[in-house]
Amino acid sequence: MRxxxxxxxxxxxxxxxxxxxxxLMAEAAHAxxxxxxxxxxDAIVAAAMNPEEFVGDGNFASSTATHMGFAETPAMRxxxxxxxxxxxxxxxxxxxxxxMRHAVLVVGGEKMTHLDTPRVSELIGRxxxxxxxxxxxxxxxxxxxxxxxxxxxxxxAPREMAQVAVKNHANAVRNPYAHFQRAVTVDEVLDSRMxxxxxxxxxxxxxxxxxxxxxxxxxxAAVRITGIGQGMDTLALRxxxxxxxxxASRAAARAAFAMAGVGxxxxxxxxxxxxxxxxxxxxxxxxGLVPSGKAxxxxxxxxxxxxxxxxxxxxxxxxxxxxxxxxxxxAQIVECVWQLTGRAEGRQVQAHVALAQSIGxxxxxxxxxxxxxx
Amino acid sequence: MRxxxxxxxxxxxxxxxxxxxxxLMAEAAHAxxxxxxxxxxDAIVAAAMNPEEFVGDGNFASSTATHMGFAETPAMRxxxxxxxxxxxxxxxxxxxxxxMRHAVLVVGGEKMTHLDTPRVSELIGRxxxxxxxxxxxxxxxxxxxxxxxxxxxxxxAPREMAQVAVKNHANAVRNPYAHFQRAVTVDEVLDSRMxxxxxxxxxxxxxxxxxxxxxxxxxxAAVRITGIGQGMDTLALRxxxxxxxxxASRAAARAAFAMAGVGxxxxxxxxxxxxxxxxxxxxxxxxGLVPSGKAxxxxxxxxxxxxxxxxxxxxxxxxxxxxxxxxxxxAQIVECVWQLTGRAEGRQVQAHVALAQSIGxxxxxxxxxxxxxx
Numbered sequence: 001m002r003x004x005x006x007x008x009x010x011x012x013x014x015x016x017x018x019x020x021x022x023x024l025m026a027e028a029a030h031a032x033x034x035x036x037x038x039x040x041x042d043a044i045v046a047a048a049m050n051p052e053e054f055v056g057d058g059n060f061a062s063s064t065a066t067h068m069g070f071a072e073t074p075a076m077r078x079x080x081x082x083x084x085x086x087x088x089x090x091x092x093x094x095x096x097x098x099x100m101r102h103a104v105l106v107v108g109g110e111k112m113t114h115l116d117t118p119r120v121s122e123l124i125g126r127x128x129x130x131x132x133x134x135x136x137x138x139x140x141x142x143x144x145x146x147x148x149x150x151x152x153x154x155x156x157a158p159r160e161m162a163q164v165a166v167k168n169h170a171n172a173v174r175n176p177y178a179h180f181q182r183a184v185t186v187d188e189v190l191d192s193r194m195x196x197x198x199x200x201x202x203x204x205x206x207x208x209x210x211x212x213x214x215x216x217x218x219x220x221a222a223v224r225i226t227g228i229g230q231g232m233d234t235l236a237l238r239x240x241x242x243x244x245x246x247x248a249s250r251a252a253a254r255a256a257f258a259m260a261g262v263g264x265x266x267x268x269x270x271x272x273x274x275x276x277x278x279x280x281x282x283x284x285x286x287x288g289l290v291p292s293g294k295a296x297x298x299x300x301x302x303x304x305x306x307x308x309x310x311x312x313x314x315x316x317x318x319x320x321x322x323x324x325x326x327x328x329x330x331a332q333i334v335e336c337v338w339q340l341t342g343r344a345e346g347r348q349v350q351a352h353v354a355l356a357q358s359i360g361x362x363x364x365x366x367x368x369x370x371x372x373x374x
Numbered sequence: 375m376r377x378x379x380x381x382x383x384x385x386x387x388x389x390x391x392x393x394x395x396x397x398l399m400a401e402a403a404h405a406x407x408x409x410x411x412x413x414x415x416d417a418i419v420a421a422a423m424n425p426e427e428f429v430g431d432g433n434f435a436s437s438t439a440t441h442m443g444f445a446e447t448p449a450m451r452x453x454x455x456x457x458x459x460x461x462x463x464x465x466x467x468x469x470x471x472x473x474m475r476h477a478v479l480v481v482g483g484e485k486m487t488h489l490d491t492p493r494v495s496e497l498i499g500r501x502x503x504x505x506x507x508x509x510x511x512x513x514x515x516x517x518x519x520x521x522x523x524x525x526x527x528x529x530x531a532p533r534e535m536a537q538v539a540v541k542n543h544a545n546a547v548r549n550p551y552a553h554f555q556r557a558v559t560v561d562e563v564l565d566s567r568m569x570x571x572x573x574x575x576x577x578x579x580x581x582x583x584x585x586x587x588x589x590x591x592x593x594x595a596a597v598r599i600t601g602i603g604q605g606m607d608t609l610a611l612r613x614x615x616x617x618x619x620x621x622a623s624r625a626a627a628r629a630a631f632a633m634a635g636v637g638x639x640x641x642x643x644x645x646x647x648x649x650x651x652x653x654x655x656x657x658x659x660x661x662g663l664v665p666s667g668k669a670x671x672x673x674x675x676x677x678x679x680x681x682x683x684x685x686x687x688x689x690x691x692x693x694x695x696x697x698x699x700x701x702x703x704x705a706q707i708v709e710c711v712w713q714l715t716g717r718a719e720g721r722q723v724q725a726h727v728a729l730a731q732s733i734g735x736x737x738x739x740x741x742x743x744x745x746x747x748x
Contacts, residue, residue, distance in 0.1 A: 001472050001473045001474065002472075043604075049432070050426055050432060052424055052426055052427055052497075052500060053426055053427065056500065057500055057504075058423070058424060058455060058497070058498075058500035058501045059454075059455040059500065059501035059502075059609065059734065059735040059738060059739070060453065061453070061454050061739060062454070062455065062501075062606065062609050062734065062735055062738035062739045063503075063609050065606060066503075066608050066609040066610070066738075067609075071606060071607060071608040071609070071613070072606050072607070072621075072625070073606060074604040074605070074606055075454075075606065075739065076452055076453075076454050076461045076464070076465065076604075076739075077452065077453040077454065078450055078451070078452060078453075078465075079434065079435070079450075079451040079452075079453060080433075080435050080436070080449075080450050080451065081432060081433040081436065087450045090450070091450065091452075091465055091468070094465070094468040094469050094472045094474055095468045095472075097468075097472035097473075097474060098375050098376075098468045098469075098471035098472035098473075099375045099471075099472075100375065100468055100471060123426075123432070124432075126426060126430065126431055126432035126433065127432045127433035127436075128433075129437075129440075130431075230417075230448040230450075231448070232436065232439060232445060232446050232447060232448055232449065233445060233446070234440050234445040235433065235436050235437050235440040235441075235445070236440070239445070247446075251446070360433065360436065361432075361433040361436055364433060364436035364440075365433070365435060365436045365449065365450075
């Protein structure tokens with residue numbers, strides 16, 4: 001298996017964007033190619049969760065390749081719900097590792113803000129098991145259920161969850177690519193309108209447009225992908241052993257750390273999938289970054305702040321950088337690359353090993369990627 | 375790069391099926407696993423063109439994995455429009471070739487017959503370039519345009535195109551998995567109702583449900599994948615150099631033959647993407663299986679019949695076996711495996727090298743796969 005390097009990274013500003021999905025994809029792709037100093041990739045792996053219904057287009061890989069000026073370059077689309085960007089990275093990684101391609105452009109994006117929120121929520125909700133959907137389950141409703149279980153286990157969770165949002169908004173203020181450029185306080189979070197008890201508006205990520213891209217090559221570059229792992233769980237929440245830990249995250253982390261040959265203690269910075277604030281707390285524990293039951297305390301103590309022991313979501317996370325679905329898993333990788341190469345201006349941390357974690361659906365298809373600047 | 379073998383193959387009967395897409399996927403998957411003598415794969419690559427709109431489900435990889443009893447097995451979805459099954463094979467191939475997985479289940483399926491034909495046609499039509507769509511282009515309309523160009527070039531094409539359908543229906547009569555079990559005559563084809571001048575109903579493949587699967591492994595098995603190539607072209611037909619040849623097919627063939635280290639003269643049997651009968655004629659020439667301009671004559675002379683020099687579409691092809699979109703590229707591989715291992719009862723040909731060709735969209739994202747029984 002050949003080593004796989006990240007030769008370039010780029011992304012669009014995340015937020016409400018007037019551009020088309022195709023334009024956003026092209027903007028991110030060409031930023032990554034420029035960064036890599038590459039004119040044309042050998043192949044393209046494109047991620048989008050549901051362009052058919054969000055923007056009315058099919059044949060996404062071909063239309064993306066044509067639109068960005070690479071009509072003759074082999075392209076395929078990857079989809080694993082909200083972790084599609086991370087899955088696309090894996091598919092590109094495999095092509096390079098096998099020696100089948102030499103330079104692969106991996107690009108993911110989504111465009112949703114032109115639709116009204118109930119429609120977006122309905123479309124995203126199709127990730128949920130049929131039977132649970134038939135009882136009205138939505139992603140926030142299921143996340144609320146998980147948050148309730150966390151509170152029942154831990155006691156003080158509401159303030160801890162709020163602190164995740166406060167920290168990530170504070171980081172996003174320093175990130176010009178972020179959806180939100182505004183700090184929030186714990187009180188603001190706890191006073192914001194209820195979405196799915198106990199989750200309030202400011203516990204939840206926004207609906208965002210945007211795209212992100214990396215160029216993977218077999219040639220040595222500044223950052224190497226040292227581990228990449230996937231973990232799965234039952235589609236239905238009711239079939240799981242536990243609500244306060246995601247098996248899919250644990251399995252993905254196990255696989256990624258095994259491939260990299262390092263443990264969680266080596267991670268210097270992490271981008272975690274905080275679609276809902278409690279998910280960041282769970283992930284800290286599921287990935288072994290913080291001892292079980294201690295994530296809330298660590299967050300309140302500032303351990304995961306930009307100047308803490310282990311900065312988490314320096315980009316602002318899904319919460320404040322924003323969550324353009326299939327772009328997200330790659331936006332995390334872009335942030336990791338920027339952090340590892342000293343290009344995270346205004347929010348730079350000291351890091352040699354970075355971790356990105358992406359959650360697909362309600363933690364049915366999760367990914368952990370480890371990157372290193374040797 | 376490790377060698378990649380097909381350890382098992384299986385598929386559902388193709389046609390109007392009452393079962394759900396999930397049930398069809400599971401039926402094909404378990405048939406392939408039984409054939410491989412494997413209880414559980416390391417990973418699943420699932421293909422579907424548009425389950426969101428055809429059946430209302432998202433998060434397809436996770437829901438498929440859960441439904442077939444492998445909720446903990448890493449799964450991802452691949453989509454390249456109508457060639458999604460072939461693209462999924464490539465993605466699975468890369469994982470094995472890289473040494474990242476040892477046994478990968480590749481499974482594709484589609485369920486459409488519960489929708490009415492105009493709706494299916496509209497959804498498939500989203501594969502077409504926006505601007506051409508805005509003028510009312512549909513897949514049959516564009517295929518009709520291509521057929522007209524072929525006739526302008528060749529003269530006698532209508533009878534030649536009809537003979538493709540006659541041959542493939544005759545083959546399907548011998549295939550218990552085929553959608554149609556009925557022979558047709560040239561006159562019946564030429565008398566069937568007009569769909570998109572000059573294409574008549576019996577020049578066109580049906581709308582079908584079904585699924586197909588293979589198990590890929592790094593362990594030596596009866597059939598090896600020796601070449602796998604992808605070729606692309608502009609989304610818009612109006613941006614192409616020619617209408618009577620598909621660049622995407624030529625590029626895919628070039629890549630596949632180069633990888634396998636053999637030429638088209640070594641191919642003993644081929645499964646080609648005859649969504650519209652003229653496509654089989656074009657593919658014969660684009661892949662170098664028949665000299666340029668000679669495909670019609672070769673077909674009328676019986677060269678591509680079951681007892682001819684080069685049997686083409688012994689399964690009945692998309693025309694008569696049926697075309698359940700993302701299943702099709704894998705159903706072709708299943709037929710190739712059965713032909714190479716002497717299991718194509720009733721339609722068995724002599725073959726050591728088999729070729730499968732899959733077309734995505736209006737020939738925007740095409741694949742050629744070569745298989746060999748060493």
